Amino acid sequence: MSAYFEKLDRVGFEGPQSDNPLAFRHYDAGRIILGKTMAEHLRFGVCYWHNFCWNGVDVFGAPTFERPWHEAGDALERARQKADVAFEFIGKLGAQYYTFHDIDVAPEGGSQREYLQNFQAMTEYLGEKQQATGIGLLWGTANLFSHPRYAAGAATNPDPSVFACAANQVFHALNATRYLGGANYVMWGGREGYETLLNTDLRQEREQLGRFMQMVVEHKHKIGFSGTLLIEPKPQEPTKHQYDYDTAAVFGFLKQYGLEKEIKVNIEANHATLSGHSFHHEVATAISLGIFGSLDANRGDPQLGWDTDQFPNSVEEMTLIMYEILKSGGFSSGGLNFDAKLRRQSVDKYDLFHGHIGAMDTCALALEKAAGLIENDRLSEFVCKRYAGWSRPLGKAILEGEKSLADLAELALEQELAPRHSSGGQEYLENILNKIIYG
Amino acid sequence: MSAYFEKLDRVGFEGPQSDNPLAFRHYDAGRIILGKTMAEHLRFGVCYWHNFCWNGVDVFGAPTFERPWHEAGDALERARQKADVAFEFIGKLGAQYYTFHDIDVAPEGGSQREYLQNFQAMTEYLGEKQQATGIGLLWGTANLFSHPRYAAGAATNPDPSVFACAANQVFHALNATRYLGGANYVMWGGREGYETLLNTDLRQEREQLGRFMQMVVEHKHKIGFSGTLLIEPKPQEPTKHQYDYDTAAVFGFLKQYGLEKEIKVNIEANHATLSGHSFHHEVATAISLGIFGSLDANRGDPQLGWDTDQFPNSVEEMTLIMYEILKSGGFSSGGLNFDAKLRRQSVDKYDLFHGHIGAMDTCALALEKAAGLIENDRLSEFVCKRYAGWSRPLGKAILEGEKSLADLAELALEQELAPRHSSGGQEYLENILNKIIYG
Amino acid sequence: MSAYFEKLDRVGFEGPQSDNPLAFRHYDAGRIILGKTMAEHLRFGVCYWHNFCWNGVDVFGAPTFERPWHEAGDALERARQKADVAFEFIGKLGAQYYTFHDIDVAPEGGSQREYLQNFQAMTEYLGEKQQATGIGLLWGTANLFSHPRYAAGAATNPDPSVFACAANQVFHALNATRYLGGANYVMWGGREGYETLLNTDLRQEREQLGRFMQMVVEHKHKIGFSGTLLIEPKPQEPTKHQYDYDTAAVFGFLKQYGLEKEIKVNIEANHATLSGHSFHHEVATAISLGIFGSLDANRGDPQLGWDTDQFPNSVEEMTLIMYEILKSGGFSSGGLNFDAKLRRQSVDKYDLFHGHIGAMDTCALALEKAAGLIENDRLSEFVCKRYAGWSRPLGKAILEGEKSLADLAELALEQELAPRHSSGGQEYLENILNKIIYG
Amino acid sequence: MSAYFEKLDRVGFEGPQSDNPLAFRHYDAGRIILGKTMAEHLRFGVCYWHNFCWNGVDVFGAPTFERPWHEAGDALERARQKADVAFEFIGKLGAQYYTFHDIDVAPEGGSQREYLQNFQAMTEYLGEKQQATGIGLLWGTANLFSHPRYAAGAATNPDPSVFACAANQVFHALNATRYLGGANYVMWGGREGYETLLNTDLRQEREQLGRFMQMVVEHKHKIGFSGTLLIEPKPQEPTKHQYDYDTAAVFGFLKQYGLEKEIKVNIEANHATLSGHSFHHEVATAISLGIFGSLDANRGDPQLGWDTDQFPNSVEEMTLIMYEILKSGGFSSGGLNFDAKLRRQSVDKYDLFHGHIGAMDTCALALEKAAGLIENDRLSEFVCKRYAGWSRPLGKAILEGEKSLADLAELALEQELAPRHSSGGQEYLENILNKIIYG
Ligand SMILES: [Co+2]
Ligand SMILES: [Co+2]
Ligand SMILES: [Co+2]
Ligand SMILES: [Co+2]
Ligand SMILES: [Co+2]
Ligand SMILES: [Co+2]
Ligand SMILES: [Co+2]
Ligand SMILES: [Co+2]
Incomplete structure (x- = not known):
């Protein structure tokens, strides 16, 4: 059987500079x-x-x-x-x-x-x-x-x-x-x-x-x-x-x-x-x-x-x-x-x-x-910090099933909870991501 | 307290012919x-x-x-x-x-x-x-x-x-x-x-x-x-x-x-x-x-x-x-x-x-x-007929877990199954539906 | 050449009551x-x-x-x-x-x-x-x-x-x-x-x-x-x-x-x-x-x-x-x-x-x-009334090109225009439409 | 009036390596x-x-x-x-x-x-x-x-x-x-x-x-x-x-x-x-x-x-x-x-x-x-070549209005035109584009 794709033997890795359209510029299998x-x-x-x-x-x-x-x-x-x-x-x-x-x-x-x-x-x-x-x-x-x-x-x-x-x-x-x-x-x-x-x-x-x-x-x-x-x-x-x-x-x-x-x-x-x-x-x-x-x-x-x-x-x-x-x-x-x-x-x-x-x-x-x-996972770092409260006593008690709706209602009222929203940082995180993608 | 919607007392049912925009023509609560x-x-x-x-x-x-x-x-x-x-x-x-x-x-x-x-x-x-x-x-x-x-x-x-x-x-x-x-x-x-x-x-x-x-x-x-x-x-x-x-x-x-x-x-x-x-x-x-x-x-x-x-x-x-x-x-x-x-x-x-x-x-x-x-549920009737095979022995045996993949493979080969698709009747059923909606 | 659709000669009009799926119930060509x-x-x-x-x-x-x-x-x-x-x-x-x-x-x-x-x-x-x-x-x-x-x-x-x-x-x-x-x-x-x-x-x-x-x-x-x-x-x-x-x-x-x-x-x-x-x-x-x-x-x-x-x-x-x-x-x-x-x-x-x-x-x-x-075109009637102002002097003058931006600015200021929006009547009109469709 | 954004004076250009989220890494106004x-x-x-x-x-x-x-x-x-x-x-x-x-x-x-x-x-x-x-x-x-x-x-x-x-x-x-x-x-x-x-x-x-x-x-x-x-x-x-x-x-x-x-x-x-x-x-x-x-x-x-x-x-x-x-x-x-x-x-x-x-x-x-x-506009080059026929006699004559439908019908029949489609090269061009974007 003769080759159907007679023009080439193997697509090689030639690196980013290569202008050969039939070569890899980024996929270097063994890297x-x-x-x-x-x-x-x-x-x-x-x-x-x-x-x-x-x-x-x-x-x-x-x-x-x-x-x-x-x-x-x-x-x-x-x-x-x-x-x-x-x-x-x-x-x-x-x-x-x-x-x-x-x-x-x-x-x-x-x-x-x-x-x-x-x-x-x-x-x-x-x-x-x-x-x-x-x-x-x-x-x-x-x-x-x-x-x-x-x-x-x-x-x-x-x-x-x-x-x-x-x-x-x-x-x-x-x-x-x-x-x-x-x-x-x-x-x-x-x-x-x-x-x-x-x-x-x-x-x-x-x-x-x-x-x-x-x-x-x-x-x-x-x-x-x-x-x-x-x-x-x-x-x-x-x-x-x-x-x-x-x-x-x-x-x-x-x-x-x-x-x-x-x-x-x-x-x-x-x-x-x-x-x-x-x-x-x-x-x-x-x-x-x-x-x-x-x-x-x-x-x-x-x-x-x-x-x-x-x-x-x-x-x-x-x-x-x-x-x-x-x-x-x-x-x-x-x-x-x-x-x-x-x-x-x-x-x-x-x-x-x-x-x-x-x-x-x-x-x-x-x-x-x-x-x-x-x-250097600044995204994960941000996420960890954001949810940190769930590793603290209140968060843990909730997730472990130790709190009822009534318990939390009482807590909210007694402590007059008034949590403040802090920035979700979406634009900041999008920039972090682009920095990694584009250098 | 005086009425805010002073123009009417109650939205009444007046039947399909009514031209009163503030009356029901179809909703007759007690019907x-x-x-x-x-x-x-x-x-x-x-x-x-x-x-x-x-x-x-x-x-x-x-x-x-x-x-x-x-x-x-x-x-x-x-x-x-x-x-x-x-x-x-x-x-x-x-x-x-x-x-x-x-x-x-x-x-x-x-x-x-x-x-x-x-x-x-x-x-x-x-x-x-x-x-x-x-x-x-x-x-x-x-x-x-x-x-x-x-x-x-x-x-x-x-x-x-x-x-x-x-x-x-x-x-x-x-x-x-x-x-x-x-x-x-x-x-x-x-x-x-x-x-x-x-x-x-x-x-x-x-x-x-x-x-x-x-x-x-x-x-x-x-x-x-x-x-x-x-x-x-x-x-x-x-x-x-x-x-x-x-x-x-x-x-x-x-x-x-x-x-x-x-x-x-x-x-x-x-x-x-x-x-x-x-x-x-x-x-x-x-x-x-x-x-x-x-x-x-x-x-x-x-x-x-x-x-x-x-x-x-x-x-x-x-x-x-x-x-x-x-x-x-x-x-x-x-x-x-x-x-x-x-x-x-x-x-x-x-x-x-x-x-x-x-x-x-x-x-x-x-x-x-x-x-x-x-x-006069012609839709359900059609659907029942369509799935009737699942109430017969083979269908039942499959759904009740009595057949393995191997059993069915054998069945298909031995009986040389060649099921023929029959019409799904979509256009027909859409017409049935419209007949009920529009008379 | 023999008929391919041997089951019927002609789709007839049989009126709304007909249960014949191969007849018209509404299309009556000569009506x-x-x-x-x-x-x-x-x-x-x-x-x-x-x-x-x-x-x-x-x-x-x-x-x-x-x-x-x-x-x-x-x-x-x-x-x-x-x-x-x-x-x-x-x-x-x-x-x-x-x-x-x-x-x-x-x-x-x-x-x-x-x-x-x-x-x-x-x-x-x-x-x-x-x-x-x-x-x-x-x-x-x-x-x-x-x-x-x-x-x-x-x-x-x-x-x-x-x-x-x-x-x-x-x-x-x-x-x-x-x-x-x-x-x-x-x-x-x-x-x-x-x-x-x-x-x-x-x-x-x-x-x-x-x-x-x-x-x-x-x-x-x-x-x-x-x-x-x-x-x-x-x-x-x-x-x-x-x-x-x-x-x-x-x-x-x-x-x-x-x-x-x-x-x-x-x-x-x-x-x-x-x-x-x-x-x-x-x-x-x-x-x-x-x-x-x-x-x-x-x-x-x-x-x-x-x-x-x-x-x-x-x-x-x-x-x-x-x-x-x-x-x-x-x-x-x-x-x-x-x-x-x-x-x-x-x-x-x-x-x-x-x-x-x-x-x-x-x-x-x-x-x-x-x-x-x-x-009995209540929709058109509503629309006509809605745009009636465009058949009156100001509307006509505008559309006929007799007013400049400056003219209208002056008018707005001098007359202290404060037009009030009136209802677009969408829900009302949708009901009118449904009345015609469903009786 | 005091500054509202007291934390910074000016967003500077610091180049791609910068980790300062309040600096430009690519926008260098005067470049x-x-x-x-x-x-x-x-x-x-x-x-x-x-x-x-x-x-x-x-x-x-x-x-x-x-x-x-x-x-x-x-x-x-x-x-x-x-x-x-x-x-x-x-x-x-x-x-x-x-x-x-x-x-x-x-x-x-x-x-x-x-x-x-x-x-x-x-x-x-x-x-x-x-x-x-x-x-x-x-x-x-x-x-x-x-x-x-x-x-x-x-x-x-x-x-x-x-x-x-x-x-x-x-x-x-x-x-x-x-x-x-x-x-x-x-x-x-x-x-x-x-x-x-x-x-x-x-x-x-x-x-x-x-x-x-x-x-x-x-x-x-x-x-x-x-x-x-x-x-x-x-x-x-x-x-x-x-x-x-x-x-x-x-x-x-x-x-x-x-x-x-x-x-x-x-x-x-x-x-x-x-x-x-x-x-x-x-x-x-x-x-x-x-x-x-x-x-x-x-x-x-x-x-x-x-x-x-x-x-x-x-x-x-x-x-x-x-x-x-x-x-x-x-x-x-x-x-x-x-x-x-x-x-x-x-x-x-x-x-x-x-x-x-x-x-x-x-x-x-x-x-x-x-x-x-x-x-090094390889995209435009490809496009130019693709449409080259429109700069040749037939293409020009058509666009300049010198040909009627009848003329072209005659041409197609007499010359038994049988044009062959050649590749649109979409995947190739997408790769060219990515090479420029990603190096
Ligand atoms: Co805009
Ligand atoms: Co916009
Ligand atoms: Co079409
Ligand atoms: Co189409
Ligand atoms: Co809802
Ligand atoms: Co909703
Ligand atoms: Co797939
Ligand atoms: Co797919």
Whole structure:
């Protein structure tokens, strides 16, 4: 097999001054930051679907990308060709991980059995590619939304036999993920939501989804998969409303079904903003609830109401994300996946490199800045001082449950409490942050 | 005391044909619908603050309303005058309930003690007004967001002595609500959120809020308050982000602190839409989670990003709400409060009547239409048929936990499942709905 | 050719009581309202593309509709079969008009010449179908956004030869529209906008678009097309930002290129709301600027940020639209097109009828209600009284340019003007409106 | 008069390394960039209202700021005290300009005459302060939205005598601006819009606004004011919909009333984003239309739907703005005003400095980066190449009007045009940009 990206062998690190658009200027995989290499911190993942399955089609227009493996031909042959290019790309890019849906990597086939045969054949092939390249699997997942049978949802479908088909896919995708040494397994609720409440039984569908997730957890333990299970929240699209709307909604769902110790969240930047929250909010919330797992760092467009899945390019935004993650101890099994796609106009095959290089440099810079914040953490210092009262007797007594409403009412009256508000320091803190980002 | 609204004695029901703008055309309090009177179904509440405390000021302009009780004078005297007008209004309108914050009804005073004295004096006065008029209290609440001490939150304030002041207010507001026979007590998290994550400890603030809510529950039981405790979700404003963002977020919070059997939600239409959900979604979700309590029926403007608190006027929207509520058995302690305010340009004092009459007629019509939906419930029929598979052996076995992922995978393969999607019928159902609404 | 919709011959009018889901309950084509038949007022159009070209595919999933004419086969043969079904459908529905893009009706072919041959063949075929059925063409248009050559726009493409291809299509589509007796010709700027300002020259692209529109106007006059030229504003999607963002933007553009007497707007409900305006606003604005042309009545979903193109079902909303149009004298060449598509889950072929019947009944009811508003126009009466001062000497003198700023300053000071605001009556007017809508 | 900000004399430039929060790290007024000093490029303005008139009140809460000049006392005395502090602040900050509304600087008084007397007295006082400090006036304006008389608009009010009051204020505010050597005069349409279309005559109100603007232009020429007239677009708030919605809407309005050579736009970042556009879009659009005037650089919050008026802190965003402005030749009479306010929690008086210092450093850095972009303008180079075809014969012939639709159709067919799309290079260009911003 000859190279598809014949123009380059490997994206090298050339430092900030470099004018080579096909080199890293900030991502230096082996550089040590706070005791770990950049690669160990960032754990970059490249997604299979947007990069190698999507052909540039959108709702208003025909495909614009011309990739040889999209041409007609033997389906398994094309799938292997696609895998070859994918691993060539990821290898040349120097990312450590990839991520896939079952039917990204294998032809869907015309029956359950054909699906399984194809998927097993390709799972083996992927295993060989991993072996040959050293690239690992950040997570696998099953596509439970593209086939017409899933038009009304997978686990939440009104028809239990659709549920069973979904179970079949997840069973095999989770097994394959374990076989390929995946660090995580992700569930994204594609069409687990509704188009109209007029035909929907919310309680029923929630029960179905709850049971489905429990089954996945049970299977994970049964097969001894040691990775982390993740749910990826998204508020809507293609549905009108998805049950996994945001981190807070997922947390309530996990608590209801006793799953909050078993499943964490994979937060996507664009899904966060579509749900009305900042990316920063979703990450900080997940960490504060103990359910943070992994990231899809692809951003949206602030003016658009759908998932544009663009490569991250804001160091300002990513610095806050990396700061939260570093403060919480860094990724454990999670990583930084780019569930991002090229713009439909970016038809040059090397645009795939431009997108990923820019994204990785953005994240590397953000890591560097976040480490700067941590090293002399004036933000945390401010926060500690601000809440200091809660480490003093009154605060402690309240939080430890030693005070009743009546106790505090008496205290307020007897001591004629008249606390004065002191500055929240927002502008000051924003300046501190910019000092670290911009020097 | 002479009448303030001298032009009318009582808003009467005159039927659909009436051209009298100061009469009801649809709300006929005693009319029986599905076995209960309209009044028993709808349980209308009039809010004290927007109607009698607000003077027409907005962020860009001075007061436009000229109300005698806003003029200078002895504070308690003005408070009684305001109460007189409020009860005159509600009585003439024929609503059964009112709702208030502590400092809507009593002067705040310059100290905790003065606050208490004023509030207790006015609580007695309100008791007399209730006695004299037969008007009841739908719910009371405490204003924990207007005083400068609450600039950084009440229960979530970085300063525990602010927490204690908040406790003092809730202690007395809950006691007063009990004294006045309130059917519910509401907590709205005004500034329980953040302006910037840079100065905020999410986990710490959540703990504080959890403990606060637990204290309120404990106090409720101690004093034997038989009403329902409610949280009113709102996503933001005045904060950037409020912890009680939406029903799903509140549910997760309640589960975390073991409060899901103790506290329900008071859903406001405008807060629902600001959080990215339809009003219908929030009500249906709360019902499906078993935490539906009460309504603030005031709507927003679909094009505006802040809480406009307009009177409900869409029968199309309110019919779906009443349909959900009727299906769930109707309000128990909750009711239909109008947390609505006049437009700032509506300076005629009788505009208060136009706003409420329109709102009550809208809700009465919606009740009538919703009852029509229930009586021959083609929507539910469709939904039942749609999910019928879940009452058959496979569906039941799945939901009862008798099937593992492996079982279902095997089933899918062995039976070569190939379920076909059948129409979700959305357009058909929308037509059914319109037939009921428009005849 | 045998019938595709074998289940019914014609959608009849059966009146409000009917429970037949395949009958009109409000649209009674021949019924006279304010001196014209409902059909003359409403001028319904059915769009070709969503109904007969779309197969249920969305960005996340495969086709769900199974239509025989989407199967493989001779392209022109399939096109004729599609036309047969389309005219069968429209005829049975009883709509007067249809609307199409060039490549909806004819196979695109592999070259400019093949395109032309196919399109001319199908234009003749459509002419025969019109002849045979009495169905007319509300408007034609050219698809300048689906072909990969248009990825960066058509008239605004950086490459002039793409501009020439676009010119070719519009030349033939306008000629065909004239040949088929079309009442209007529409231009929708599909990709006439940008994805990123980084690669865009706004001034250059605007010049190109201006010249393109002028060329279309010149050609229209040259061939003696007597219909109206229309631009359909849309703010974004698939682009990040479209030049024809909203009615106000189009007006400025038309003024700049001297086209404001030549081109009007085709307003789509969903495009209005995506641009941050109410549908009512866009229609009222276009009328007030003298550029209102026609409607695409398909609505969006208030919670979703993309063009969902749903059938209109809100009588409340459509009544205001019909009220504006009736006040302005009714449609001239324009009409009420449904640029609406079924939900992807609505896979029953009769769902096409449910969608259109509901939409047409909604519009018919709205027409009826709007006529009620007009007949005893208390809204206009209120408005007249409100602005009465502008018909008195001071108001007239100001508007006729007889007063300078200095004159008015002097007047204000000398007369010590202290005008008092009087109620805007919003709640009162909302009640008046609801009285007409709901009786 | 003693200093209010006793803690510092002057905000100095200390360079990037400085840890002094009350020093500039990037804004070095005299530093030369592309041939002009930073001060000459940036022309910073400090607004009077948010900084010195606002007391921290919001819709949900009482004032939090304790400023001596907000205490009771003689109104003119307080106004002078406020002016003293304002000029002390601006002087110590080292901004060159300030901006004001008439009633920010002078007590409104109880009558037209009292208004005038106060305003004239304070205008003289401001003149003396300017003299003494060297601070100039970037622009003046009149507040036509706070007084209750303006509840239904100023120039668009249904009552012509309100129009006359507005004329009086603008007459004197424009005269005062001329007296004080203002570089511009701004008109912001506060309530020039509607709350509900039900009571609004759009055409009538537009005529009123058109005539008003013409009168202002006539007066400007009469008094020989050499500054620029500016309109500040804003989409809504406090109104539901403002006529000056965005730059495109203002352009259409100016064209309609023949004012496009007389009035330019003052673009506010937060207003841009509230109108659904990026700040970058609004600036680039205004420049491309030849109506760019000045900036209010205050940003919004991406998750909030109202005007939060925050200090700019994104170098990434401001770099694009400065790049557009530099490419267009830089500001002429306009400048960079901060129509920004502290967060309500920022109650420390030095927070005023933190807000402005952060903002000015952000803009200075953005200028520096934008100059870097210009110096080796790979973005412009890419754009030039992309549109090169329009400088070749076909492109030129089209734009010069030498080709008809028929000509191009013939060309497309005869030459069998089949243009191929080439990459838009978005990811590549985003990387180029980040290289300049981050080194
Ligand atoms: Co996504
Ligand atoms: Co993702
Ligand atoms: Co509210
Ligand atoms: Co409320
Ligand atoms: Co559309
Ligand atoms: Co359309
Ligand atoms: Co603003
Ligand atoms: Co401004």
